[in-house]
Amino acid sequence: MATGLLMLRPQHFGWNPETGPSNAFQNREPDRLPEQTAQEGQREFDAMHHRLLEAGLRVTVLTDRKEVPCPDAVFLNNLFCTLPDGGLIHFPMEAPSRRLEKRDDLAHLLIEAGYRVAYESDWSDWAHQGQFLEGTGSMVLDHDHRCAYAAFSTRTSPELFERWCHEIGYDGWGFDSADANGRPYYHTNVLMSLGQNLALLAAEALDPWGQKELIKRLNSTGRDVLLLSPAQIESFGANVLQVDHPEGHRCWIASETAVRAWGPELRDRIEADGEIISVSIPTIEKIGGGSARCMLAENYLPLL
Numbered sequence: 001m002a003t004g005l006l007m008l009r010p011q012h013f014g015w016n017p018e019t020g021p022s023n024a025f026q027n028r029e030p031d032r033l034p035e036q037t038a039q040e041g042q043r044e045f046d047a048m049h050h051r052l053l054e055a056g057l058r059v060t061v062l063t064d065r066k067e068v069p070c071p072d073a074v075f076l077n078n079l080f081c082t083l084p085d086g087g088l089i090h091f092p093m094e095a096p097s098r099r100l101e102k103r104d105d106l107a108h109l110l111i112e113a114g115y116r117v118a119y120e121s122d123w124s125d126w127a128h129q130g131q132f133l134e135g136t137g138s139m140v141l142d143h144d145h146r147c148a149y150a151a152f153s154t155r156t157s158p159e160l161f162e163r164w165c166h167e168i169g170y171d172g173w174g175f176d177s178a179d180a181n182g183r184p185y186y187h188t189n190v191l192m193s194l195g196q197n198l199a200l201l202a203a204e205a206l207d208p209w210g211q212k213e214l215i216k217r218l219n220s221t222g223r224d225v226l227l228l229s230p231a232q233i234e235s236f237g238a239n240v241l242q243v244d245h246p247e248g249h250r251c252w253i254a255s256e257t258a259v260r261a262w263g264p265e266l267r268d269r270i271e272a273d274g275e276i277i278s279v280s281i282p283t284i285e286k287i288g289g290g291s292a293r294c295m296l297a298e299n300y301l302p303l304l
Contacts, residue, residue: 002243002244002298002299002300003058003115003299003300003301003302003303004057004058004059004060004299005052005057005058005059005060005243005296005297005298005299006059006060006061006062006076006082006296006297006298006299007045007048007049007059007060007061007062007074007076007295007296007297008061008062008063008064008073008074008076009042009045009046009049009061009062009063009064009074010038010041010042010045010064010070010071010073010074011038011042011064011065011066011069011070011073012038012064012069012070012071012073013037013038013040013041013042013045013071013072013073013074013284013287013288014034014037014038014041014071014287015028015029015034015037015071015287016071016072016095016097016098016288018095018096018097018098019072019094019095019097019098019289020289022094022153022154022155022186023186023289024179024181024183024186024289025186025190025234025236025285025289025290026286026287026288026289027286027287027289028287029286029287037283037287040283041074041283041284041287041288044280044281044282044283044284045074045281045284045295047279047280048279048280048281048292048295049061051277051278051279052253052277052279055245055251055275055277056245056246056247057243057245057246057251057277058246058299060110060113060115060299062076062103062109068100068101069100070097070098070100070101071097071288072095072097072098072101072288072290073101074284074288074290074294074295075137075288075290075294075295076101076295076297077135077136077137077189077293077294077295077296077297078091078093078098078134078135078136078137078138078187078294079091079093079098079101079102079134079135080106080135080297081135081136081141081297081298082297082298082299082300082301083143083168083300084143084300085118085300086116086117086118086119086300086301086302087117087118087119087120087121088106088107088110088117088119088120088121088301089120089121089122089123089135090102090106090120090121090122090123090124091123091124091133091134091135091138092123092124092125092126092127092131092132092133092134092160093124093127093132093134093155094127094132094134094154094155099124099127102124107120110301111304114303114304115299115301115302115303115304116301116302116303116304117301118301123160123164126157126160130157131157131159131160132154132155132156132157132160133156133157133160133161133164134155134156134187135297136189136297136298137155137187137188137189137290137294138150138153138155138156138161138187138188139156139161139164139188140188140189140192140193140194141170142194142221143300144221145171145221146169146170146171147170147171147172147173147221148161148164148165148168148170148171148172148173149173149174149175149188149192149194149214150172150173150174150175150188151174151175151176151177151184151185151187151188151191151192151205152174152175152176152177152184153177153184153185153186153187154184154186155186155187156187156188158174161174162174173214173217175206175210175214176206176207176210177191177202177205177206178205179205179230179233180204180230185202185205186289187290187294189238189239189293189294190233190236190238190239190290190291191205191233191238192238193238193239193240193241193242193293194218194223194242195223195242195250195252195273195274196223196242196250196273197222197223197224197273198223198224198225198226198242198269198270198273199218199223199224199225199226200225200226200228200237200238200240200270201214201215201218201225201226201227201228201238202227202228202230202233202238203227203228203229203230204229204230205233226266226269226270228266231261232258232261232262232266234261235257235258235260235261236254236255236257236258236261236285236291236292237254237258237261237262237266238258239254239255239258239290239291239292239293239294240252240253240254240255240258240291240292240293241253241292241293241296241298242273242274243298245275249274249275250273250274250275251274251275251276251277252270252271252273252274252275252276252277253277253279253292253293253296254276254277254278254279254291254292255278255279255280255281255282255285255291255292256278256279256280256281256282257281257282257285257291258278258291258292259276259278279292281295
């Protein structure tokens with residue numbers, strides 16, 4: 001069980017031309033000033049943070065650096081993850097601008113925040129060899145069954161995914177995906193999400209055989225699979241995260257965009273599995289091309 005969530009309050013949120021070509025969810029607004037976009041990103045972040053605290057979740061907020069402009073820093077789950085064994089893992093990013101997000105003092109910051117880091121493993125240098133694996137954006141991790149799922153793209157290298165799974169000791173389940181235009185989905189966590197009892201999966205992202213095999217695999221872990229339409233995926237319907245509440249129940253964190261796209265029937269099915277905590281982040285979704293899941297890193301580090 002995660003001890004809480006990690007988030008990063010952005011200083012320079014905005015359109016990133018380096019990530020736009022591989023992320024069909026990003027949309028540029030040329031009439032909006034960069035300063036306005038950055039301020040709106042901060043406002044949405046603060047409102048989301050407040051909503052999570054109001055819901056009773058434990059959230060640790062990291063501080064962005066003013067001197068290093070990183071427009072995508074709010075999506076910290078791509079850069080690093082923590083593991084249930086107390087590990088802190090750094091990942092290699094495709095875009096050079098995103099590599100600047102790396103914090104060499106991250107372990108120290110987490111220790112200062114009251115957590116114990118058992119070990120640190122840095123994979124970020126693989127980017128210099130053209131190999132990328134962007135954290136829990138590239139991989140959807142099932143820690144209970146020690147399995148990792150990955151949709152391959154320019155940001156998720158098959159060879160590095162296989163190597164990471166072997167070294168961490170997870171069973172890797174990799175596959176190809178495509179949106180309605182035949183483009184690979186840039187990250188796995190926009191087309192699937194795992195809860196304790198449910199899995200949300202893009203209905204048409206995989207070929208029929210691949211989808212059948214993946215559903216069979218997910219069913220074998222005790223999960224019912226809910227298939228989402230392309231329109232629901234485009235509205236970040238699968239970019240959600242289930243978390244354990246300190247009081248013992250489970251919650252689904254999702255954007256208002258995602259919840260609206262679910263519709264009443266799907267929403268009722270998901271809500272029966274856990275409380276829905278919805279957040280309003282339309283600017284971050286439209287300009288940044290990521291939603292609630294992308295803004296959250298699970299914190300498995302034990303308290304000091």
